[in-house]
Amino acid sequence: MIVEGGNMEEAYKRVVANKGSHGVDGMEVDELLPYLKENFKP
Structure with missing residues (x-):
């Protein structure tokens, strides 16, 4: 449920x-969307 698309x-x-x-990951905000698009498959 936590990683559900909504x-x-x-x-x-x-x-x-x-x-x-x-x-702790050191990721910048502008790096987040590309990361999610690449690694999160709904």
Whole structure:
């Protein structure tokens, strides 16, 4: 359920809206969408 498409989309919108925050992965906000498109298959 956590990685269901609607949940992932809402999470992505929140990250973009708050301009992200520093996380353990070191990924920048602008790197997130390409990563999700490549690695997340609904």
